[in-house]
Amino acid sequence: MSVANAIRTCFPLAARVVADRAEEINKLNVFPVPDGDTGTNMSLTLGTVVAEVEALPASASMQDIAKAITHGSLMGARGNSGVITSQILRGIAEGLCDIKGDEITPADIAHAFKRSQEVAFQAVRKPVEGTILTVLRDMASKADSLKKTKKSVFDVLDDLVVEAYESVARTPDLLPVLKENGVVDSGAFGFATFFEAFVSAVEGKAGELRDFDPTVEPVSAEDAKAQVASAVAIELNDDWEGSEYRYCTEFLFHAADESFDVDENLRFLSSLGDCELLVGAFPDFKIHVHTNRPDYVLRHMIHRGQIFEVFIHNMDLEAKDRTARIAADKAAAEKGPRKPLGLVAVAAGSGEEEILESLGVDVCVSGGQTMNPSTADILAAVEQVNADEVIILPNNGNIRMAAEAAAAACDSSHVIVVPTKSVPQAFSALFAIDFEASAAENAENMSDALSDVRDGEVTHAVRDSSAADGTPIHAGDIMGIQNDDILVVGSSVDQVALDLIVRMMDEEEGDTLTILAGADMADADFAALVGRIEEAYPDLDIESHRGEQPLYPVIFSIE
Amino acid sequence: MAHLIPGKLRVSNDVIADLAGYAALECYGVIGMATTDEQGGVARLLPANKLRKGIGVSSEGGHVIVNLHVIVEQGVNMASVVSNLTSSVRFLLKQIAELEDVEVKVHIEGMRAS
Numbered sequence: 274m275s276v277a278n279a280i281r282t283c284f285p286l287a288a289r290v291v292a293d294r295a296e297e298i299n300k301l302n303v304f305p306v307p308d309g310d311t312g313t314n315m316s317l318t319l320g321t322v323v324a325e326v327e328a329l330p331a332s333a334s335m336q337d338i339a340k341a342i343t344h345g346s347l348m349g350a351r352g353n354s355g356v357i358t359s360q361i362l363r364g365i366a367e368g369l370c371d372i373k374g375d376e377i378t379p380a381d382i383a384h385a386f387k388r389s390q391e392v393a394f395q396a397v398r399k400p401v402e403g404t405i406l407t408v409l410r411d412m413a414s415k416a417d418s419l420k421k422t423k424k425s426v427f428d429v430l431d432d433l434v435v436e437a438y439e440s441v442a443r444t445p446d447l448l449p450v451l452k453e454n455g456v457v458d459s460g461a462f463g464f465a466t467f468f469e470a471f472v473s474a475v476e477g478k479a480g481e482l483r484d485f486d487p488t489v490e491p492v493s494a495e496d497a498k499a500q501v502a503s504a505v506a507i508e509l510n511d512d513w514e515g516s517e518y519r520y521c522t523e524f525l526f527h528a529a530d531e532s533f534d535v536d537e538n539l540r541f542l543s544s545l546g547d548c549e550l551l552v553g554a555f556p557d558f559k560i561h562v563h564t565n566r567p568d569y570v571l572r573h574m575i576h577r578g579q580i581f582e583v584f585i586h587n588m589d590l591e592a593k594d595r596t597a598r599i600a601a602d603k604a605a606a607e608k609g610p611r612k613p614l615g616l617v618a619v620a621a622g623s624g625e626e627e628i629l630e631s632l633g634v635d636v637c638v639s640g641g642q643t644m645n646p647s648t649a650d651i652l653a654a655v656e657q658v659n660a661d662e663v664i665i666l667p668n669n670g671n672i673r674m675a676a677e678a679a680a681a682a683c684d685s686s687h688v689i690v691v692p693t694k695s696v697p698q699a700f701s702a703l704f705a706i707d708f709e710a711s712a713a714e715n716a717e718n719m720s721d722a723l724s725d726v727r728d729g730e731v732t733h734a735v736r737d738s739s740a741a742d743g744t745p746i747h748a749g750d751i752m753g754i755q756n757d758d759i760l761v762v763g764s765s766v767d768q769v770a771l772d773l774i775v776r777m778m779d780e781e782e783g784d785t786l787t788i789l790a791g792a793d794m795a796d797a798d799f800a801a802l803v804g805r806i807e808e809a810y811p812d813l814d815i816e817s818h819r820g821e822q823p824l825y826p827v828i829f830s831i832e
Numbered sequence: 833m834a835h836l837i838p839g840k841l842r843v844s845n846d847v848i849a850d851l852a853g854y855a856a857l858e859c860y861g862v863i864g865m866a867t868t869d870e871q872g873g874v875a876r877l878l879p880a881n882k883l884r885k886g887i888g889v890s891s892e893g894g895h896v897i898v899n900l901h902v903i904v905e906q907g908v909n910m911a912s913v914v915s916n917l918t919s920s921v922r923f924l925l926k927q928i929a930e931l932e933d934v935e936v937k938v939h940i941e942g943m944r945a946s
Contacts, residue, residue, distance in 0.1 A: 305858065305916075306923040343907075350909035353916045357860050359909065398864050398880075399857040631837040703838060758940035 276369060276377050277335040282340075283474035290470035293550055297464070301459035302405070302522035304450050305353060311459035314352030318359060319467065321349025339366035354460035357405050360396050361464070364389030379429045383420035386413035386433075389573050403448025405460040411440035411469075421668055421757045430472045437465040452731055470552075477555065518546040518563040522570055524583040528556040533577055545569055563588070580790060583673045614708055614715070617662030617687070618699055619646060619668045619676075622792055622821030625696045632703040635660070645672050651679035662712035664719070666699045670757070689716045695728045695818060697787040697830030727777060728830040730754045734762075766794070766826045767802050774806060774829070778813075783831035789820030791827060802827070843929045845889040852898050852936075853883030855924040858936040861913035863903045875941035877903055886941075896925070899934045906945040914938045 291298075291312070322345035329337055343366060346359030368385030369377075389414040393406060399407045416438040419429050421754040444458040445451040449459055475517050487655025511798030535551055535558075542549035546564030556578070564570055567585050576579055615631055619640040620626040626637040636654040640646035655663050663686045667676040680688035689712050693699045710718075734750045740759040746752060753761030760776055763769040774786070786806065790799040796819075803817045822828065856862050857880065865886025866875040880885050888899035897929040898921060904913055925931045 305855075306919045347907065347909055350912045352912065353860050356912050356916065396863070397858070397860045397909055398862065401858050413882075511938055562841070631838065631840055706838070778935070 275335070275375060276372060277333055277338045278331060279475055280331060280335075280338050280342075280369075281326055281329060281331070283471055285323045287316060287467050287471035288316065288323045290552060291319055291467045292316040293552070294463075294466055298459050298463045301456040303454045303456060304448060304458065307402075310352055311354045312463055313607070314355040315358055315460070315463045315467075317351050318346055318349045318355035321345045322362065335366075335370050335372065339363075339370050342366040350373045354405060354463060355423065356396075356466075357393060357460065358464065360393045361389050361405070361409055364392030364588070365610060367392070367427055377426055379416075379422050379424065379426060380420040381432070382426065383413075383416040386416040389413065392577055401448065403444040403446070403451060403461075404458050405464045407444065407463045408437055408440040408464060409745040410459075412437055426471075427476055434465075434469045434472050441465045452743075458521035485623050517565075519565050519587060519589045520567045521548075521561075521563055521586040521588050522546075522567040522584075523559070523561045524574075524580050525570075526558045526560050526574055526577075527579045527581070529559065529578040531555065538574075541573060542570065612658070612660040613662065614710075614712055615655075615658035615663045616666070616706075617651065617654045617663060618656060618666040619651075619672050620696060621668075621823060621825075622683065625789065628818055629696070629699060629703070630818070633706060634666070634703070640669065640672055645669070645675060648675045648678040648682065651676055652682055655679060655683050655686060658686075660686055662689070664688075664716060665690045665692045665713055666702060668693050668696050668699050670694050687712060689713065691716050691719045691723070692778040695730070695828055695830060696822070697728050697789060697828060698723055698726050700787055700816075701726045701830065701832055705788065726830050726832045727755065727781075727783070728828065729770075729773045729777060730825050730829075731766055731827040732825045767798070767805070770802060770827045770829070771805055771809070774831070775809070777831055784812070784814055785816065785832050786810075786829060787816045787818075787832075788827065788829040789818055789822065791825050792821045792823050799827075839924055841930065842930070843933065845891065846884060848889045848896065848898065848925060848929060848931070849884045849887040851919045851924055851928055852889070852900060853887055855920045856887075856900055856902060856917060857883070859917045859920050861904050861908040861910075863905055863916060865943045865945070866901045866903045868901065868941055875901075875903060877942075877944075894931075895933045896931055897937065898925075899937045899939065901939045901941045903942040904940055906943045910940060914940070 282692065295312030295316045298315065299309045302311040303308045325345035326338065329341055333341075343363045346355075350356045350359040365385045365388070368388030369381070371384060371388075372381045386409075390410055393402055393409055395664055397406070412433050415433055416429070420433060424432075434468050441461045444461050445456070448458060490719040490829075530609055533555065539549060539551050542560070542562045542564075544553065545566055546562045548561065550559070550561040550565045552559050560570075560574065562570060562786045571580060571583065612635075615635045615637065617636050618629045618634045620629055620637045621640065626639075633660045638646045638650050638654045640650075651665060655665070663683075665676045665680060665688060667673045667690065670692075673690065676690045680690050691702055693702055701722050705718040705722040706715055707718070731751060731753050734746045734748055734752050736748050738746045738759075740746055740752070740762050744762050746759065746762050751763050751766055751769045752759045753763075753769045753776075755773065755777060761769050761772045763772065777783075788803065788806075790796075799817070803815060804812070807815060821826065841844045848863070853865055856865060863877065864880075865883045867878055867885045868875050869884075886901040888897075890897050890899075900917065900921070904910060917938055921936045922934050925934050
């Protein structure tokens, strides 16, 4: 049997092993996008190749095989790992076409890997280390170092398998995202799995492959493989949820004689559970099954040979542990981690809330002039912040008392109230925050920042009254208010706001104006007002936002 | 200590283009970004420091559209490469620039045979 025929027979077997382990490989997938599909993509890619290769007659030449592999893997390539695998396979197949004579030599293997490396690396501008490509390069240089060896081809292949796994084990050192997630690269592992399965398929049928040197001494290589394999130990899929079978049963099996029938035993395993797996080559096999009766499995197998290295995991218990752990993590996440310093503020509109939160406020309580939040509301917000120290910004003179009461009532955190009278004041106060400092220091700095801030509000009169200077006010008039005194009365929001600003600027010149539009204020009107202010005071720094507060079309502060 | 830093994050379109270009260079199957000669219509491979010329970024509201003009390796499955590139770019922009609503359009301007 020729090299071409060996590939035609063994490629499908190796592809099947990858398909069986696809789920395991999927779980390792964190790079470049953690979408958990590497194993699936790889096995689908290999599957298309298998379909094309299996369609060839037994007499197919290496050129035919290479064509089938190239075409199949090109058409079937799925995902990153699939595209890379297709290039690797194409390179190896092309390399193997150059073999002169019937016998394959270590030099031919080195040549095939060299070609594969060329083909695979030319398709990417910036190869990322710690992926399949790294493993391929390591294998290629290993193959190159062995090209003049006296070792048999089988030994060389075994060495390459060992090198592949060692390289896979190194991937977390090269690609930090893998280390973070505590996994090896999924594509690299998938490729090593494929190569190992292919090599063992080739060796397991050594009797038929007369073209290869049959003197195999795989023991030392097997040992090395086992050691390396333990270094890349993967959590087996024994944490599957919702499996009706409780015990994940795994062991190695040495068949007593040649009458051992793989298919018949697989059928037996599947009759007792799922996820059954019987891999290897006569007489050594690895068996894996999820079942409720591991005793039946062991009894059945022990009549047909020897069993060793038996592992039985109770998946139900493990799943429960895991569920409990996840639930605990989730509960902790919902409350948010405990912080040293938290902020609670009262806001009257969605726009105000948004700005306050962007400035560092953890929880906003809705409230305002006519809908004061209760002490209980504020207390609940403080608890929700879950911090050692909490600062409350009441943002309204009327809410200060409720905030002080909440501060006194709270026993889980040390609470301080900074008596802001308006949301624009809160903005100025928030700019003074230093999250590394204590709440007391911050409260002092914030109060200092507040002392320079004067604020004004513009609203509608709801009943007849009179202004500070005695001007009569009728219901529906627009009033400009500073510090609870009605200073300006007029009929348009624009004019009143501007007059109020002029009065406050005359009183004491400021350099920054923060102005918030209420829910009833149209965008265009607001822009026009801001324009007029800019015209009147070209040097004034104006911060305009939509606060969406009810009742007050305009509120502002000058500092 | 990770604190919420008060303020707003603005990411300029040039930075988005750089991030997308970076993702593209690492994407398997993509040889590089391309610029097309207006008159001759011939695609030219851009050097790594001029990637932005092969990338167009526009945004409307929160919706960002990234146009990538690329050259791919001959003999790879283009549909897969395009889908890998799209998801890499979206993932990177989400991770680094916190952009959720990104539309990626890949234009294959040429193939490199080697």
